[in-house]
Amino acid sequence: MEGGGLPEGFTAAPNDLESHWMPFTWNRQFKHAPKLIAGAEGMTYYTHDGRELLDGTAGLWCVNAGHNRDRIVRAVQEQVATLDYAPSFQLGHPLAFQLANQLVEMAPHGAFDHAFFANSGSEAVDSALKIALAYHRANGEGQRTRLIGRERGYHGVGFGGISVGGIVNNRRVFTELPGTDHLRHTYAPEHQAFSRGQPEWGAHLAEDLERLCALHGGETIAAVIVEPIAGSTGVLIPPQGYLERLREICDRHGILLIFDEVITGFGRLGSSFAAEHFGVTPDIITLAKGLTNGTVPMGAVLTRKGIYDTVTGAAEAAGGTIELFHGYTYSGHPLACAAALASLEVYKEEGLFGNAAMLARHWEDALHALHGTAHVKDLRNLGIIAGIELEPRPGAPGKRGYEAFTRAWENGLLIRVTGDIIALSPPLILEERHIDRMMQTLKDTLEAVD
């Protein structure tokens, strides 16, 4: 085993798994039958007992250039030895400015001019929502305080994110921000099942925003946040024309449109961002995950021309002070910046977004060849993303999905499961042979699932 394999002298599992309260995990079950990952390289993970797993999920939608890439590893190693940390308030370090410039340059349609840094997708979302509110206040529209999300949306786990998010399990135990509401989601299997790419049916669902404007007053709404493709609730591809329609309605009412591109950014659809792929320019974009190839936590918010100038201009007019009372100790952390700059280089030099675009057709064909496989109820895809919805076991939703996850793990394939929906989003270094192996393993796995 080379490079990213198991460390020398590594011995199986830790002795005691109890103290770690694991996130979004069935802890009792995990500790009874642990699944531990101990090493990685390229398209492969290595389990603690030395088995190989084909990574069908780029970790958690983040390792777009594959695992343990030399260039990124070296950049982080060199950075930690040069400048380990620098305060981020009223001080800066060069890499954060360099990275902001590059992100703005990559951003769609030449429309964005600033980047704000956070440490995760959740923080990027909360930062974006706050920036939207600050913008309207600075623009003389302080009455715009309402935030609109969408059913089945996922925007991380901060109180802002769960308030605009639309997943009941993430909301029912926790309180929410006041003044939020939700668009209806866009999934309608009776019209869309087994669509290849964007479903033809459903653009009119964007009109639901008009309903909310009529209900609350469009002039009270600050922002609408959507994932261009909803990933966490099982890969919901936007219907043709839907995002365009949402853009038009936001414009009509002076509402900022936020695209949460935490999973769709950095090549997943064969372009830098989904906004570019769909030809729709939002006002704010949130990023994380692929920004650093998953190596060092980082999130970012890109803002459209005019937003920064409005917020900073208003503060200047009031005598000059800190313009946005928001930020994190680790905003623009030097290691994260080094990892992000190196990741962007790898993406560019290896043409990984182009590779994703080139393989998208093969991916689609291989996925839809699963039509008719045991339990498969729907197949959805775009770029290098796939959703495979299974028929739930009667009276036991989620159990079949969990069994598929475990069996795939045993069969050497890492998949992601939400309830009874499997999501695939492998690293973009993949080749046709990886796609074929992934789909074959999945087919064998599903045929064996009860």
Ligand SMILES: Cc1ncc(COP(=O)(O)O)c(C=O)c1O
């Ligand atoms: C669209 C979207 N937004 C936000 C997040 C939250 O990111 P993080 O887990 O880094 O906080 C995720 C995570 O999967 C996501 O998919």
